Amino acid sequence: MAESALTGRRAAIALRHQTGGPSHDPDPPPIPADRRCRALLASPLPAQQAPAVIRFPREWLPTDVAINPGLTPGVIHVDTANTWLYLTLADGLARRYKIAVGAAGRNFRGQAHVGRKAEWPPWRPTANMIRLEPEVYGPFAAGLPGGHPLNPLGARALYLHQGRRDTMYRIHGTPQPWTIGQSFSSGCIRLVNEHAIDLYDRVPLGTAVHVR
Incomplete structure (x- = not known):
């Protein structure tokens, strides 16, 4: 995957395997977990303040897992409570991804479909996001x-x-990989950039999406 997928003001952010949860190098001191996303959005972090390494447990990496064989292949299922996304495959398998989801009360629920796809998309906050924060x-x-x-x-x-209506919710990458596994965003579903690229390449327009 492109090295630029994990951005961060030239901070070297890499994925490594371990059996525990996400952790960060102790030097320099990390930004408190509940403030990292807002701090990064509010002002660029100098390279020496950005987390140098983000470590994910092995089971958080995209992998094929066994599922109910009765599920239709080619459908995205999002389990917001447990922060997993599944893309159903053939033969009772699904591609599983670890995600970040919206903070309490901001998650999308229900059924939708992929109405548009974009590589390195531009972004503009919604009027509601600006009103709330x-x-x-x-x-x-x-x-x-x-x-x-x-x-x-x-x-x-x-x-x-x-x-034909845009729900204003997205499944997308993130320049903030330390938020994965948390209820953190304004409602969208986030993946590590490399994982978002992997999913993007497997999903055609019109793919059904079920979020619960």
């Missing part, structure tokens, strides 16, 4: 171009539609 999103009201280190959509985005 003007100090965080107000400075970005004009939007950010694709590939910008503060653009929260990351490397790829799948736009969720219901009929």
Whole structure:
């Protein structure tokens, strides 16, 4: 995958395997977990303050797992409670991805389909995001171009539609890999950039999405 997929002001962010949960190098001191996303959105972090290494347990890496063989292949199922996304395959298998989901009360629920796909998409906060958190999103009201280190959509985005209507929810990458496994976002479903690219390449337009 492209090295630029994990952005961070030249901070070397790499994925490594271990059996525990996500951890960060102790030097320099990490930003508290509940403030990392907002701190990065509010102002660029100097390289020496950005987490140098993000470590994920092996089971968080994309992998094929056994599922109910009765499920239709080619459908995305999102388990927000346990922060997993499944893309059903043939022969009773699914491709599983670890995700971050919306904070309490902000998650999308229900059925949709992939109405649009974009590589390194531009981003603009919604009016509702600015209304709820003007100090965080107000400075970005004009939007950010694709590939910008503060653009929260990351490397790829799948736009969720219901009929012809854009739900304003996305399945997308993130420049903030330390948020994976948490209920953190404004409602969208986030993956590590490399994982978002892997999913993007497997999903055609029109793919059904079930979120619970």
